[in-house]
Structure formats: structure tokens, C-alpha cells
Amino acid sequence: MTKKVLFLSDFTPTGSGYLNISAPLCAGMSDMGYEVKAIGMGYKGEPHDYNFSVIPCLDFKDAHGMIHNLKQLWNFDVFVVALDITHQIFFIDALRQENIKHIGITPLENPPLRKSWMMGLSQLNWTFFISEIATQAAQDAGLKNSSYIQIGLNTELWRLPTKEERENVRRNMNLDNKFVILTVADNQERKNPIYGYDIVSMVKKSGVPIKHIHVTRENNPQGMSIRDYAEEVGISNDLMVIERGIGVKELISLYWAADVFLLPTKAEGLGMPILESMACGTPVVATDTGAVTELLRDGRGFLISSEYNFIDVWGNSGRSMINREDAAKVIKYNMDNDSMIAAARKYVESRTLDIPVKQLMNKIEEICDDKKSTQQ
Amino acid sequence: MTRNRHSNKSSSPLVDICVLTGGRFDFLEKCLKAIDEQTFTDYVVHLFDNGTDMSEKTKHLTLFQKYNTKRSENYIGFPRAGNELFKMGKAPLIFMVTDDVFLKPDALDVLVRRMDDETIGLCGLKLLFPETSADPGRPSGKVQHIGHAFNMRGDVTHPLVGWDADHPKCCVSREVSSVTGAAFIVRRRLFNKVGGWFEGYGIGYYEDSDLCMSIRGLGKKVFIDVDAIGYHYTGATMEKLQRAAPLNVNSMIFKARWGNSGLMQWDGWMFW
Numbered sequence: 001m002t003k004k005v006l007f008l009s010d011f012t013p014t015g016s017g018y019l020n021i022s023a024p025l026c027a028g029m030s031d032m033g034y035e036v037k038a039i040g041m042g043y044k045g046e047p048h049d050y051n052f053s054v055i056p057c058l059d060f061k062d063a064h065g066m067i068h069n070l071k072q073l074w075n076f077d078v079f080v081v082a083l084d085i086t087h088q089i090f091f092i093d094a095l096r097q098e099n100i101k102h103i104g105i106t107p108l109e110n111p112p113l114r115k116s117w118m119m120g121l122s123q124l125n126w127t128f129f130i131s132e133i134a135t136q137a138a139q140d141a142g143l144k145n146s147s148y149i150q151i152g153l154n155t156e157l158w159r160l161p162t163k164e165e166r167e168n169v170r171r172n173m174n175l176d177n178k179f180v181i182l183t184v185a186d187n188q189e190r191k192n193p194i195y196g197y198d199i200v201s202m203v204k205k206s207g208v209p210i211k212h213i214h215v216t217r218e219n220n221p222q223g224m225s226i227r228d229y230a231e232e233v234g235i236s237n238d239l240m241v242i243e244r245g246i247g248v249k250e251l252i253s254l255y256w257a258a259d260v261f262l263l264p265t266k267a268e269g270l271g272m273p274i275l276e277s278m279a280c281g282t283p284v285v286a287t288d289t290g291a292v293t294e295l296l297r298d299g300r301g302f303l304i305s306s307e308y309n310f311i312d313v314w315g316n317s318g319r320s321m322i323n324r325e326d327a328a329k330v331i332k333y334n335m336d337n338d339s340m341i342a343a344a345r346k347y348v349e350s351r352t353l354d355i356p357v358k359q360l361m362n363k364i365e366e367i368c369d370d371k372k373s374t375q376q
Numbered sequence: 377m378t379r380n381r382h383s384n385k386s387s388s389p390l391v392d393i394c395v396l397t398g399g400r401f402d403f404l405e406k407c408l409k410a411i412d413e414q415t416f417t418d419y420v421v422h423l424f425d426n427g428t429d430m431s432e433k434t435k436h437l438t439l440f441q442k443y444n445t446k447r448s449e450n451y452i453g454f455p456r457a458g459n460e461l462f463k464m465g466k467a468p469l470i471f472m473v474t475d476d477v478f479l480k481p482d483a484l485d486v487l488v489r490r491m492d493d494e495t496i497g498l499c500g501l502k503l504l505f506p507e508t509s510a511d512p513g514r515p516s517g518k519v520q521h522i523g524h525a526f527n528m529r530g531d532v533t534h535p536l537v538g539w540d541a542d543h544p545k546c547c548v549s550r551e552v553s554s555v556t557g558a559a560f561i562v563r564r565r566l567f568n569k570v571g572g573w574f575e576g577y578g579i580g581y582y583e584d585s586d587l588c589m590s591i592r593g594l595g596k597k598v599f600i601d602v603d604a605i606g607y608h609y610t611g612a613t614m615e616k617l618q619r620a621a622p623l624n625v626n627s628m629i630f631k632a633r634w635g636n637s638g639l640m641q642w643d644g645w646m647f648w
Contacts, residue, residue: 062528
């Protein structure tokens with residue numbers, strides 16, 4: 001039986017991680033016969049080819065009004081929010097008086113799941129966590145109505161290059177004699193760009209002719225002055241900064257051109273760029289933290305331990321500072337690894353797009369039929 | 377004001393085509409040519425010269441000779457000029473068009489047929505950016521107007537701007553909150569009943585939405601027929617006059633006039 005699903009998430013077209021999670025879920029549900037309307041935070045009405053509606057939304061206050069109006073005007077069956085936990089709790093509080101079936105899809109950058117967050121999320125009909133470590137943390141915290149949702153990737157689109165394709169891309173970008181280190185990450189403290197540049201600098205100092213491609217939000221007001229720091233550590237002539245929001249095909253070509261993908265993140269709720277790199281055959285070097293561990297373990301990538309760990313300044317979550325020397329050594333000596341590349345590709349291929357769609361739809365059917373939700 | 381009367385087409389037409397020009401004679405010529413090529417022919421054209429520069433106008437006098445024309449020596453703004461313009465005729469239907477709109481040949485025919493529906497008081501058309509546009513702010517051939525919608529804050533918005541003209545979302549004829557004053561058809565008796573254009577908007581902006589709200593306040597629909605198509609440059613007169621648009625002030629006036637009417641409801645979601 002068809003259902004009406006109101007979905008809310010960040011639909012900023014220029015590089016929102018949530019877009020990569022939400023759009024396939026909404027499209028998959030539409031393909032399976034559901035009616036889906038998405039309230040698109042950050043979406044300003046740009047043309048798209050989705051098979052579902054995206055309604056532009058300026059801020060959470062507007063979103064709250066939209067939800068209330070759409071309940072009257074469209075009478076949706078279930079409301080799904082794919083956002084951070086703090087934003088989930090905003091909507092839980094805002095919709096407390098409304099009789100709305102409500103599912104959350106959310107990351108947890110690192111355990112533990114704090115008690116106040118657990119109590120907030122416990123008011124949802126169901127919470128899906130997008131990593132196994134987060135799901136375990138939720139269970140440990142006593143959040144019963146929760147389970148893991150396995151986010152997938154379109155591996156027909158994100159694919160291995162042919163030898164010719166890789167050579168062409170590198171030649172066109174003048175990278176023929178370079179060892180290319182790619183990072184795709186927002187310019188914010190959690191992604192740890194400073195340590196990333198330190199690692200690149202160390203690799204360069206060891207005699208490797210590097211080129212560092214950094215796809216990011218260069219002028220994020222909460223970010224660092226990446227060009228200043230690049231100069232400080234002696235890599236400014238080897239740095240190519242590309243503003244996030246490039247087309248998918250252009251981004252894929254960067255993965256193809258790269259010799260290694262470096263993500264020195266302090267904590268990670270999922271890490272879609274890691275999956276993208278694995279799908280494109282580029283070895284990944286990343287901090288052994290958060291969801292990164294489950295993506296790269298079992299020989300699928302290089303998990304680098306931390307120099308030290310701490311709790312973030314808000315007291316919410318663990319942070320791991322990647323061991324820069326270890327990362328630099330791995331990059332210098334260990335990139336020729338066909339079995340790792342094959343294992344990584346095979347793993348991403350197993351994460352098909354229909355899996356999370358089915359998980360979500362099954363839960364929607366269960367909740368809307370008022371069956372008792374069971375722990376999965 | 378000066379008036380120059382010439383008869384054209386019918387003496388008791390069904391439609392008065394009311395053309396407003398602020399001096400973009402390059403566009404006016406194209407606009408009038410497109411009107412001449414309309415498959416629907418039961419109309420008279422009235423042309424209002426809103427304070428154009430005479431030294432420039434003398435180079436284009438032939439444009440005005442075929443039509444019933446009136447001139448204001450000074451630029452008097454869109455709403456007041458619109459009121460003067462609409463008074464020039466008596467036909468039961470008024471088709472308003474600004475000089476930077478170029479209709480497809482069947483546009484007027486489609487609109488007149490739509491107005492057979494007595495529940496509709498005013499109808500707009502699908503407007504596209506000109507095919508020859510090289511301005512990234514006016515993407516060639518893409519949607520410029522498909523009707524107005526209110527967002528959650530009560531702002532009048534242009535949904536789907538920049539989308540492909542053939543996209544299914546852009547091919548829905550429907551009832552809307554308002555349409556642009558650049559091109560639309562309206563019943564004269566309703567226009568007169570609501571008192572015409574509200575001149576409190578000064579040089580202009582929001583008077584089109586205001587007129588639509590007045591029409592809706594009479595219990596009649598404002599509609600958009602996407603089978604009637606024209607090309608719209610947008611902002612041509614303001615560009616020539618080098619004047620800023622009083623958008624915030626006029627937005628406040630609009631909301632003050634209609635905020636409590638019950639007619640301002642969030643309807644943007646239906647377009648997306």
C-alpha cells in the first residue's frame with residue numbers, strides 16, 4: 001500500500017553529505033511507489049531530475065511551519081528527518097504536540113551516545129544510525145527503538161577507471177609525474193585539515209613529488225586559512241584547492257587521478273568520500289575513528305591510529321588526532337596494493353542502494369500499521 | 377498627456393491589447409511585431425508611452441503610428457501608467473503586455489479560450505527568457521515565470537525559475553496566488569470593480585500581485601495557462617532608467633494590505 005512520506009534533510013546542491021544519503025533514499029522510495037516530498041534545507045529551487053519533490057526551505061523555523069501545513073494540506077503518513085542528532089531533537093521538541101509518526105536517520109561521530117541525546121531520540125518512533133559503531137553506542141545507552149541503516153553508493157557511476165581514463169585525466173591535469181594526494185572534506189575543525197597538510201608536507205619532505213588536491217569549502221567562516229597554513233608547511237606550490245560543488249563526473253575524475261585519498265578526520269559519522277574513493281579504486285588512508293574503522297577494516301584501507309584522543313569542546317563526542325608520521329610513512333611506502341583496492345571495491349559493491357530503501361520502507365510500514373516496533 | 381488615436385483591427389473588439397513602454401524601443405518593435413502575428417485577431421492595440429525620451433522616440437515614431445497611443449511627459453510608474461493605459465479602451469477583456477514581452481503566435485488565442493471559464497478573473501501565461509539571451513541571470517529559453525507562489529514567510533516568489541520549459545513541473549496549468557504584470561489577461565469589469573491598479577506602489581513592483589489578490593477577493597480565480605507562451609526579457613525599463621526597485625518597501629505595503637485577508641497562504645509546495 002502506498003504511503004506519503006515527508007522527508008527533511010540538507011539538500012544543499014553544492015556538496016552536502018546528507019544529500020548523498022537522502023536523495024537516493026527518496027528516489028528509491030518513489031521508485032517503489034511511495035509519494036515523497038522533501039523539505040530541502042539549503043535548497044533554493046535549482047533544477048533537478050529527481051523523481052520526488054523538493055521544497056525549498058530557508059531555515060528550521062520555516063521547516064516547522066511547512067511540516068504543520070503539510071500535515072493539514074497533504075496528510076502525510078510519516079515524517080523522516082536525516083540530520084545531526086541536535087537537529088533531530090529540535091524537530092522532536094517542535095512537533096511534540098502533533099500526532100506525527102516520526103523517524104530519524106542520523107550519524108554519531110564517535111561514542112558514547114550522551115544520555116540527553118538518547119532520551120531525546122527515544123521519543124522518535126524509530127532512529128536509524130548510519131554506522132555500526134553508532135548503532136552499538138545507542139544500544140549501550142539504552143536506546144531500544146533504533147537500528148543500523150546501511151547507506152549505499154551507486155557503483156555503476158562511482159567506478160574503477162580504465163588505464164586510459166586514468167592516464168588521460170592525469171595528463172589533462174598536468175599530474176603525470178606527481179604523486180597525487182586527494183582530500184575531499186569540508187574546511188572545519190573535525191576534518192582536521194591542519195594535520196592533513198602536515199602529513200602532505202612530511203611526504204613531500206621525504207622526497208616524493210607530491211600534488212595535494214583539496215576539495216573543500218575554502219572560505220568557510222568556521223574554517224582555517226588553508227592557503228596560509230599550506231605556505232607555513234611548505235606545500236603552497238603543490239596545493240590545488242577546488243571549491244566543493246563540482247559536478248559528480250568531475251569529482252570522480254579527481255578520485256581517478258589520485259594515488260591516495262587522505263582523510264585525517266577526528267571523528268566520522270559515515271564518511272561518504274571514503275566509500276567514493278574505495279569505489280573508484282583509490283587507496284584510503286584515514287584516522288582509525290568513528291565509522292571509518294568499519295569501512296576500512298579487514299584490509300580495505302589504511303587505518304591510522306591516533307597521536308592522542310580527547311573529548312570535543314562541547315563535551316559530546318570523542319576526537320582522535322591522526323598519527324601524522326605513521327600516515328606519512330604509509331603513504332610513502334604502501335600505495336601499491338592491488339588486493340586492498342579489490343577488497344575495497346568489493347565491499348562498496350555490496351552496499352547497494354536498495355538495501356537502505358528497503359530497511360526504511362519496512363520500518364515505515366511497521367510504524368504506520370501500528371505494529372510494535374522491534375529491535376533489529 | 378497627449379493622445380494619438382488610430383483605429384486598428386476591429387471597432388468593437390473582444391480584447392484591448394494594452395502595451396506599456398518605458399522607452400525600450402528595441403524591444404517594443406519586437407513586441408508589436410509579435411502582436412501583429414497573433415492568430416487571434418479580434419483586438420485593438422493601445423500603446424502608452426510612459427515618459428520616454430522624446431529625442432530618442434522621434435527615431436522610432438513609425439512604431440506608434442499604427443496604434444491608439446497616449447503619452448505621459450514624465451515617467452509616472454507602472455501602476456499609474458497602467459490605469460491610464462487601461463482607460464484607453466472599452467473591450468470586455470484586457471490583455472496587458474510590457475514592451476519586453478514577445479508572444480508566441482497562438483498565445484492570445486489560448487488565453488481568450490481560457491477566459492471562457494467564468495470562474496477565472498485573470499490569467500497569466502508561461503514566460504521564458506529570450507532564446508538569444510547570453511546573460512547567465514536570464515538563462516536562454518528557460519522558465520522566467522510560471523505563476524507566483526507564497527513562501528512560508530508570505531513573500532511572493534517565482535517558483536521554478538531557470539528550469540527547462542518542457543519539464544513536467546513547468547507544464548501544469550493551474551490556479552495560482554498571482555501572476556506577473558508583464559503579461560496577463562483580465563476581465564475589464566473586474567478590473568474596474570477592484571479600482572484598477574493600486575498606485576500606492578509608486579514606480580512599481582507588487583502591484584501585479586496586489587491586483588491578483590483583489591481579483592481573488594471577489595471570489596474569482598487567478599490562473600496560469602502554460603499553453604500560452606511568451607518570451608520575457610525582465611526589468612527592461614528599470615535597466616534603461618537606471619533606477620533601483622523599491623522591493624522591500626513595496627513588500628511591506630503588500631503584506632500590510634493583504635496580511636489579514638486570508639488570501640495569503642503558503643502554496644509554494646504545490647509547484648515543487
